[in-house]
Amino acid sequence: MRQSIIQWFRFASPQSFYPLAGRMIPWFWAAAAISGIAGLWISFFVAPTDAQQGEGYRIIFVHVPASWMSMFIYLVMAFWAGIGLALNTRVSAMMAQSLAPTGALMAALSLLTGALWGKPMWGAWWVWDARLTSELILFFLYLGFMALQAAIDDPRRADKAGAILALVGVVNIPIIYFSVKWWNTLHQGSTINLTKAPSMAQTMLWGMLLMALAFWMYSIAVSLMRVRAIILERERHTEWVKHAVE
Amino acid sequence: MNAFLATVRRDLLLAMRRKSEVLTAVFFFVIVTSLFPLGIGPEPVLLKKIAPGILWVAALLATLLGLPRLFAADHADGTLEQMALSPSPLGLLVAGKILAHWLLCGLPLVLLAPVLGLQFDLDASALGILTLALLLGTPLLSLIGAIGAALTLGVRGGGVLLALLVLPLYIPALIFGAGAVEAHIAGLDVGGHLSLLAAMLVLAAFFAPWATTAALRIALE
Numbered sequence A: 001m002r003q004s005i006i007q008w009f010r011f012a013s014p015q016s017f018y019p020l021a022g023r024m025i026p027w028f029w030a031a032a033a034i035s036g037i038a039g040l041w042i043s044f045f046v047a048p049t050d051a052q053q054g055e056g057y058r059i060i061f062v063h064v065p066a067s068w069m070s071m072f073i074y075l076v077m078a079f080w081a082g083i084g085l086a087l088n089t090r091v092s093a094m095m096a097q098s099l100a101p102t103g104a105l106m107a108a109l110s111l112l113t114g115a116l117w118g119k120p121m122w123g124a125w126w127v128w129d130a131r132l133t134s135e136l137i138l139f140f141l142y143l144g145f146m147a148l149q150a151a152i153d154d155p156r157r158a159d160k161a162g163a164i165l166a167l168v169g170v171v172n173i174p175i176i177y178f179s180v181k182w183w184n185t186l187h188q189g190s191t192i193n194l195t196k197a198p199s200m201a202q203t204m205l206w207g208m209l210l211m212a213l214a215f216w217m218y219s220i221a222v223s224l225m226r227v228r229a230i231i232l233e234r235e236r237h238t239e240w241v242k243h244a245v246e
Numbered sequence B: 001m002n003a004f005l006a007t008v009r010r011d012l013l014l015a016m017r018r019k020s021e022v023l024t025a026v027f028f029f030v031i032v033t034s035l036f037p038l039g040i041g042p043e044p045v046l047l048k049k050i051a052p053g054i055l056w057v058a059a060l061l062a063t064l065l066g067l068p069r070l071f072a073a074d075h076a077d078g079t080l081e082q083m084a085l086s087p088s089p090l091g092l093l094v095a096g097k098i099l100a101h102w103l104l105c106g107l108p109l110v111l112l113a114p115v116l117g118l119q120f121d122l123d124a125s126a127l128g129i130l131t132l133a134l135l136l137g138t139p140l141l142s143l144i145g146a147i148g149a150a151l152t153l154g155v156r157g158g159g160v161l162l163a164l165l166v167l168p169l170y171i172p173a174l175i176f177g178a179g180a181v182e183a184h185i186a187g188l189d190v191g192g193h194l195s196l197l198a199a200m201l202v203l204a205a206f207f208a209p210w211a212t213t214a215a216l217r218i219a220l221e
Helices: A002-012 A014-046 A055-087 A090-122 A130-151 A155-187 A202-234 A239-245 B002-017 B019-040 B044-066 B069-076 B079-085 B090-119 B124-151 B158-185 B191-220
Strands: none
Touching (some): A002 A014, A002 A090, A014 A055, A014 A090, A014 A202, A014 A239, A055 A130, A090 A130, A090 A155, A130 A155, A130 B158, A155 B124, A202 A239, B002 B019, B002 B090, B019 B044, B044 B090, B044 B124, B044 B158, B069 B090, B069 B124, B079 B090, B079 B191, B090 B124, B124 B158, B124 B191
């Protein structure tokens, strides 16, 4: 039992996590590239043109995975932040810090592609739909997390303060989501309903799943690369970093 | 409980010795709400429609204005460290400070809101709902804001950062607070809005002092 606990925490140390992350990165990049190419091929050439929306609908192959990732990454970030706060493991906090920019990127991408899709489909760049609004607020939460971490010089304090903010945000996300949803439905009947889309063709579903996988692998790969950079920066005073960089 | 009341009393006393700080936030609220009719035009129908939103957003910003002062002075002169070391739980003292902050920055807004609502041609019952919603909502703003104030304590560019952290978290309060008045004007039932606002207040009253204490301990390390 004791043996297994030691194994479990082995990679909580930056020194042992750094090479492990280095070994994993190429695999995740490869997976991202393969599923990305396959997903793009299906979404551009195999998936049929939509009867109502024409070719413009193909933007959802990027839009939907980006929205999924933006929400999921926040949960993962809060998870690592909470672990870092509870167990005081350094890599967890670095992991949370490295996920935030990717999450913000996904939220921004989701908003941007949503606007590009909305203009031809709905005739408006932006509508105050419940999902759009909560995605925008999620983007603000990411920005707040990153700004708070950037403003505090002491990395230990930045980690802990960021962790509390991420956890407060997680408690608030369901509240914000439902309040925005009710606010939207109370105001006026939404003229556009995202859920009313025609049932998806099999190939479209496959394209979207492959693209989601590609986004997933990309997010893991890029946050592992970022966490390696953060490890080097924070552990630069140690002996092993000097050897690792050589 | 004694320590709680003593903290409230102390903060109120300190604020009374320096009244201008409290009054600044109140005047900010009055001025901002008075600017909107000047910018939009004096049409009573339009003003009546946007009044709940304007009053609520102005209340949000006025609360935000007072937040950096919540812990800053005590942090600067070391009082906060003594509070953390004292035998009474820090969470209790923090709750006392939050209550004092609401009495100074939130309650005046609640009391002023009906007067300012008159500028926007709200009728008596709508003014009543507005006051009730603010009475439930402003303590919520103080509680959530205290977490942000503790997190940004002694941080570079704390004021702007505080707004960035706290304003997204204020959105539910804004939606239901302003929504209650709008629903009333539209002739709908306001019970749901006010109940949700009260539920969020209870939730925040339980968790916010706890999270604020954790953030303060990090800042004091």
